[in-house]
Amino acid sequence: MAQLFTPRATVRFRAAIILVLAGGLAIGALLFFWARSDPAWNLGKPAKQPIPFQHSLHAGTLGIDCRYCHSTVERAAAAGMPSAAACLTCHSEIWQGASLLEPVRTSAALDIPIPWLSVHRLPAYAYFHHGIHVSAGVACESCHGRVDTMRETVKTQTLSMGWCLDCHRDPAGRIRPQDAVFSMGWTPHDSSAPEEVKAFYREARSRLTDCSTCHR
Ligand code: HEC
Ligand code: HEC
Ligand code: HEC
Ligand code: HEC
Ligand code: HEC
Structure with missing residues (x-):
């Protein structure tokens, strides 16, 4: 009886199996590293905003306080976005007729919010609250980076779990x-926290890392 598979075919077949397995592993590894890389978290990528608003000018050069535009950040879960009226306090005088600011005038006239795009958005199953962090002394900069130098607003931290x-x-x-x-x-001035603060957070650790704190 003639041999069904030549020895050479067997070698080829084994090689093919090894290649398929190695390829599968390589794809798995690529996905693993991609999911943990900066672009996968949209770091440094600006959104196409309706108005080319610049933090570097308004919060940086002009030194306008964050709370002037993000007015609920100290008490609510959401920081809040500025209404057209907040812009028009100045822009009814400066750059009054500029076409750049057309969306501001439209939203004021129609009494609808300016359609800003978000660059920081957690999935709905994760709970976050600005007020709690701000009142505990966690700075905007710790989570959003040097916003005062950003021409276009970008994410600087992954906001991952x-x-x-x-x-x-x-x-x-x-x-x-x-x-x-x-x-x-x-x-x-002094990077070591006071002893009572350290003790408080040693105590709070199990609460702050409990699943139900952020997934409620
Ligand atoms: C406290 C006053 C003030 C407020 C409030 C303010 N701006 Fe401005 N804005 C300025 C000044 C001053 C300039 C710079 C004018 C210049 O350099 O000619 C400016 C410039 C601008 C420019 C043009 C920037 C450029 O050169 O390309 C845009 C767009 C703009 N602002 C959007 C906004 C928006 C949107 C809001 C509301 C979220 C807002 N501003 C709120 C004072 C303000
Ligand atoms: C004059 C108004 C104004 C001031 C002052 C201001 N912001 Fe904003 N902020 C805006 C506007 C308008 C947007 C939406 C457009 C954009 O993303 O650039 C925004 C967006 C943001 C975002 C991104 C929001 C998202 O949906 O992802 C963050 C974070 C932020 N601001 C932080 C700050 C911090 C921190 C300060 C103080 C250093 C500050 N802002 C001061 C008007 C302001
Ligand atoms: C730089 C530090 C820091 C980061 C980053 C941070 N937190 Fe917090 N978080 C705190 C502190 C401090 C508290 C307040 C603890 C206290 O005083 O009870 C807190 C409290 C909370 C609470 C309320 C806890 C309670 O007992 O009700 C929630 C919810 C929360 N954080 C969610 C998040 C989520 C979600 C993220 C990530 C997107 C995050 N935090 C990132 C420091 C941080
Ligand atoms: C502990 C980290 C943390 C701190 C501190 C923090 N933020 Fe945020 N910020 C976030 C996260 C996470 C989101 C996305 C929230 C979501 O999608 O539920 C966010 C979203 C925002 C947004 C857009 C959406 C909204 O909530 O309205 C603005 C504006 C903003 N932050 C401004 C600020 C300002 C201003 C400060 C300082 C007073 C600040 N944040 C402090 C983590 C932080
Ligand atoms: C301090 C807040 C916080 C705590 C505590 C926390 N998570 Fe999360 N978790 C998050 C955030 C924020 C995300 C969303 C990250 C993202 O954008 O994918 C997340 C995402 C997840 C996901 C989605 C898959 C993933 O990895 O993206 C699962 C599953 C999950 N958490 C399970 C848990 C379990 C189980 C615990 C308790 C051991 C826990 N989490 C505790 C903040 C938290």
Whole structure:
């Protein structure tokens, strides 16, 4: 009886199996690293905003306080976005007729919000609250970076679960005095937290890392 498979065919067949397995592993590894890379989290990518608003000019050069435009950040879950009226306090005088600012005038006339696009958005199953962090002394800069130097607003942190937990396991060293929460480029005089703050967060650790704290 003639041999069904020649020895050479057997070698080829084995090689093919090994190649398929190796290829599968390589794709798995690529996906693994891609999911953990910066572009996968949209870091540094600006959104196409309806108006070319610049933080670097308004919060940087002009030094307007974050709370002027993000007015609920100290008490609510959401920081809040500025209404057209907030822009028109100045822009009914400066750059009054500019076509750049057309969406501001339209939204004021129709009494609808300006359709800003979000660059920071958590999935609906994760719970976040600005007020709690701001009142505990966690600075805007710790989570959003140097917004005062951004021409276009971008994400500087992944906002991944691992990133949240990294701080929640031991926030003591990342807490600022209340008057520095809105400051940019602030460095502590003394990086070690007071003993009572450290003790508080040793105690709070299990609550802050409990699944139900962020998934409710
Ligand atoms: C406290 C006053 C103030 C407020 C509030 C304000 N702006 Fe401005 N804005 C300015 C000044 C001053 C300039 C710079 C004018 C210049 O350099 O000619 C400016 C410039 C601009 C420009 C043109 C920038 C450029 O050169 O390309 C845009 C667009 C703009 N603002 C959008 C907004 C929007 C949108 C809001 C509301 C979210 C807003 N501004 C709120 C004061 C303000
Ligand atoms: C004059 C108004 C104004 C001031 C002052 C201002 N912002 Fe904003 N902010 C805006 C507008 C308008 C947008 C939406 C357009 C954009 O993303 O650039 C925005 C967007 C943002 C976003 C992204 C929001 C999202 O949906 O992802 C962050 C974060 C932010 N601001 C932080 C800050 C911080 C921190 C400060 C203080 C240093 C500040 N802003 C001061 C008007 C302002
Ligand atoms: C502990 C980290 C953290 C701190 C501190 C923080 N933010 Fe945020 N910010 C976030 C996260 C996370 C989101 C996305 C929230 C979501 O999608 O539910 C966000 C979203 C935003 C938004 C857009 C959506 C909204 O909530 O209205 C603005 C504007 C903003 N932050 C401004 C600020 C300002 C201004 C400060 C400082 C007073 C600040 N944030 C402090 C983490 C932080
Ligand atoms: C830089 C530090 C830091 C980062 C980053 C951070 N947090 Fe927090 N978080 C805190 C501190 C400090 C508290 C307040 C603890 C206290 O005083 O009870 C807190 C409290 C909370 C609470 C309320 C806890 C409670 O007991 O009700 C929630 C919810 C929360 N954080 C969610 C998040 C989520 C979601 C993220 C990531 C998107 C995040 N945090 C990132 C420091 C941080
Ligand atoms: C400090 C807040 C925080 C705590 C505590 C926390 N998570 Fe999350 N978790 C998040 C955030 C934020 C995301 C969304 C990240 C993203 O954009 O994918 C997330 C995403 C997830 C996901 C979706 C898959 C993924 O990895 O993206 C699962 C599953 C999950 N969490 C399970 C848990 C379990 C189980 C626990 C308790 C051991 C837990 N989480 C505790 C903040 C938290």
